[in-house]
Amino acid sequence: MVSLIRNMFEQFRSQVQTVEGTTEEFQTSVGILQGCILSPHMFNLFLHCVMSYVEVTNGAMIREIVINELVYAYDIDMLTRSVAELQTEADNLEVGSGTFGMKINENITKYMRVSRLNNRSLPKIKLNGAEIEWIDSFIYLGSQITKDNNHSVDIKRRLALGSTSFKALTPIWKQNRISVKLKLKLFSSIIILIAKYDCEIRTVRIDKSRQLAAFETKLLRRIAGIT
Template sequence: MLLTAERVGFRNGRSCCDQIFTLRNKIEQCLEYRYPLDINFVDFKAFDSAHHESLWEILELYGVPTTFVEIFRSLYQNSMCCMKTTLGNTSYFEVTTGVRQGCVLSPLLFNVVLDFVMRRTTAEVQEGIPWFRGRLMDLDFADDITVFSEDNDKLRRITESLSQEAGNIGLRISPEKSKVMCVGITSPRDGIYIGSDRLEVVNSLTYLGSMIANDGDAETDVRCRIAKATAIFRRLKPLWTSSSISNSVKLLCIRR
């Protein structure tokens, strides 16, 4: 089974630029044609909390050969750890959730787990917004999930379904870090909830390193990028003013 087109993280030939462009483009279209758009920027509390057994089952559902699944399972089997405190180490306990940070397999496992969650979510709640000849319901980059809807009620149903499907395999959405954005003529009305916690409604936020505003204005993002570039150039002033470094090397630093 192939990953969905909406998922671009850790995939060859794709980057966060694809997601940023698509998001900006859709906001601009909705503003131009006065089309309502509600967006939920989902943040998970701890992405490394996915159950190991759920992970192996998902890999099998995606058609990964049993031999490889068993190899992956053996890498995580009998994983033990303890907590280091000021009073000494605690007793050892088995680790049954999460993936190993720094492991070359972890990005693949990240993608498969969240792709599975989003497939289940979209199967339960077929909402989204018009996009060319189909519908666009989400944009995914690693564990950054952005879901779209035409109104507040539909976005609430999508969010509830996503929270339930993610919870089934051990993932939990963070109400404090998840944000809702309303574009155009739409309004939050009753709000979006995770459990009893209402998600904050914002006019702008940082998405994959880029400032996104509900009025489609990119000026703030441009100013931020110019400021960051200026700060870096100032830090490299000794390099630019050094007479012992050739201009060709300085140009090479700029190009890279």
């Protein structure tokens, strides 16, 4: 498959259509670009080959399913039960990436221990000979993950993002020519979507559920002009 796609682009020539006509042909040598229909398929194929070098270990148990890795676009998240296993997987990932001419950027690579225990005396993880920074939280696919799996932190962050987005749309909320029905649709599809992102897959505590409801009521009153 790779050879077939390579042959497609070896002698590829292009023209550009302008208001003055079509330009002369020119050689195109960049291959597959982001946005090309082949791009995600080739990227997935590449990551599958790289991850084949990573030894499967005891990962996280979620609903009786062991998850060792999460791969999305160019992000690779490896889950292990111990620091030693993580170091082994990191070393294997480095070998796998190098085999295909790629290098892991250790400056943007982090590691985190999800535990309610004290994390101060954690062993170091090294990649390309450099120590990887330990963090206590990070953003993954729009959600903030913390070392103690505290969802309250992300809910607080989400409410702040929702408030910021609501303020940015103040001219729309104050526009009398826009119907209340349309404003409510915008509120539900934009503000609520931001504030309650991924809440449906979490166990939200009663106090946080009330906080979300109060947030929604407060902004709806502003849209209705009720003080």
